[in-house]
Amino acid sequence: MKTTRSTIDVSELPPSALDHRSPIWIGNALLLTIETTMFALLVATYFYLRQNFESWPPPQVNFQPPNLHPAPGLFWGTINLVVILAATFFMLLTDWAALRFDKTKVLLWGAFTVVLGIVAVGLRFPEFHGTHFRWDDNAYASVVWGILVMHMIHLLVGVSEDLFMFIYIAKNGLDDKHARDVRVTAVYWYWIGGIWLPLYAIIYFGPYWIGK
């Protein structure tokens, strides 16, 4: 009988990875792919429904005076864009701090992200108001509200996930695994900020580009 066995000893390999080599990082990226597909289809819906309207958005003629081109208000929408991008920026700082295992900075910049995230959710309401329509007025309103609501849900999920994570870190410290989790959540934020750029452009400038 053979008395020896050849082995590959992996005990000296690190017990976790902080970047895209980690399963959680890839899992998160795949979930974001799913969500991106969903937003792509929402955008496809937006352009498909455009065909059914003479002008986009449809004029509000039962108003006095009639609003012939009720494009969404740029003011609150643009302010919220800045807030969302600022939150994403602070998440970038959090990400870098996590890479250095700097708990204080992670919590500090993380707090900025959470607060700005909550502000962004709050600012979504004046954005709804700025669309000039209720979701059940017509198909245009349905799809615009659809995009705004779906993105808001993702903001809420991001904010609550962060909140949980930072409370945990404040209480239990920043170990390998939670530094990795911070970095994975940061990717989520880059996505949520990044995807808002085309969505914002379509919602707020679409009516000017393809409106007539």
Added chain:
Amino acid sequence: MKRGILKEVTIVPGLDDSEHRELDLTWRRRPGFIGWLETTNHKDVAMRYIVTAFVFFGLAGILAALMRIQLAFPENTFIGPDLYNQFFTVHGTTMMFLFAVPVTEALGIYFVPLMVGTRNVAFPRLNAFGYYVYLAGGILLYLGLFFNTGPDAGWFAYVPLSGPQFSPGKRVDFWAQMITLTEIAGLTTAVEIIVTAFKQRAPGMSLNRIPLFVWAMVVTSFMVIFAMPSVMLASGYLAMDRLAHVNTHFFNPAEGGDALLYQHIFWFFGHPEVYIIFIPATGFISTIVPTFARRRIFGYTALVLALISTAFIGFGLWVHHMFATPVPELGQSFFTAASMIIAIPAGIQIFCWIATIWSGKPVLKTPLLWAAGFLSLFVFGGLSGMMLASVPIDLQVHDTYFVVAHFHYVLIGGAVFPLFGAIYYWFPKWTGRLLSESLGKWNFWLFFIGFNLTFFPMHQLGLKGMTRRIYTYVPETGWGGLNLLASIGAGVIGLSVLMFLANILWSRKRGALAGDNPWGASTLEWATTSPAASYNFLHLPTVRGRDPLWDQKEISPVVTGVRSDIREVLNTTTLEAAPDHRYEMAGDSIYPLLLAVPVSLTFAFGIFTPWAFPVGALVVFLAFFPWFWSGTEEAKQQRDKKYKHRPEQELPAPVTPAEQVV
């Protein structure tokens, strides 16, 4: 960078036994009912999926049998039109959403970790959560049917028929929310399978050595990721259009909505769905064929490329379901061409399998019999598919029994036959016992004959003008004889399925003992005991070729240094599968169930009131909290406690491999 150290170590007698005990203590589930609810072992979860999916298969089969009784004679009054509508809708919905996709994904959850040589799927808790949500979706659909609120607008629920104007009441809403729940499960499973296959492979299993079954599951999972959001969106729009106090207008033409939009986003999912069902089946065939042809698969690279190109082309076909709608002529030509092109990768696969069997020494056991049945029936179904890809023919036979015949040939021939083969093939892995060969042959031949009796005449019925989804017909049509024949065939299929059930129940306890590798197969799932221990492999294996168990003449190195006192696995690099880092998995937990309950209730109540969503979101938020908080450290502490209070003699005895068949 460190990739692990190759060592020659002395085998110490008894060390493997203590290693085994340690691993078993770490990986097995807690005894008792709570432990049963908490388990996140991929084998437990996958088996639940499989059993549940077959229960739904049985229920949908019963519905089919009732419809065949109704159609056996002209002007039959066995089932009225209203109930008939619910029956065919629930039958189709169940077979697509609750049986075909979940059961193949479940085989993926079971065998991908075993075939790549790891201990569990990448996200065990997410996996358990997915199962509970899927179960809830299925229960929701059948609760609806039971209370005469079963959906009745067909499995694809076209608007405007399914819209608020023509389908008042809640029937279609049950369908829509069932979709949401089952697709959540499908998506979570897809993510797990990809990450498991990309990050947890045994060292040496580079991307060009992955078993074809794993390739098939990976390709399918990517298709799921791009296709299923589409149906969730379609059913979501529909539900919001229908829900009182929300009343969006996505599909309402009066307010600028569009009924054809529904067809586009539904079939953008619906056509890839066919390949999501079919590609895993090719994985079963590519596993069964080389094992029983006793040679390596012919054309590995061609088969992998065929899978990938099928997946890509599969997303460019959806409009061929809509040839009867106003599609631009150029669009029609494009989609006709794409529908025909997809026959090329399918043909490549068929030729590779035939070449493997032809040049091997085939052993005609039951799994190979099912594979042979698949080859003939799928080619037949594929040919009628080519006919339907042509616009003029499609317009003639659109919505007739010709189409019904076609898709049953490709779905039953293309997916259910391989599935039965896979069950016969892997049953010994689950139970350590073989299914009866003689009952298996009865099962196969009755199914094959019954299937052809049922569905072949439907081609002719379609050409004679019998439209699908009608609940009866007058004698003057002359459809009576062929319909009676089809109904008799359905009875034969029913008999065959009963024999299958009997075979399973009998062989579970009394079947011949199988040994670890009864078929002399080449893939890693047979490199451990049958049934596999909770931790799958005593030592994580390494591989040197595409057919690990055939390539390794002498004992190849095993992986050591992965901790056995916590649930740790080895992560390897995606391309080359070189050891990269270790990864601690989440342990068993009740939280997946505690999260699945509010998620399911949210969508169930969402059928009736929009308030279900904000309230549900709040509850789901609260349920997330303990899931996030219960880290893996907790699992370790519990384990430490267990150690302290458990004297040595109470440790479970090691599982000995089942006796070899002499």
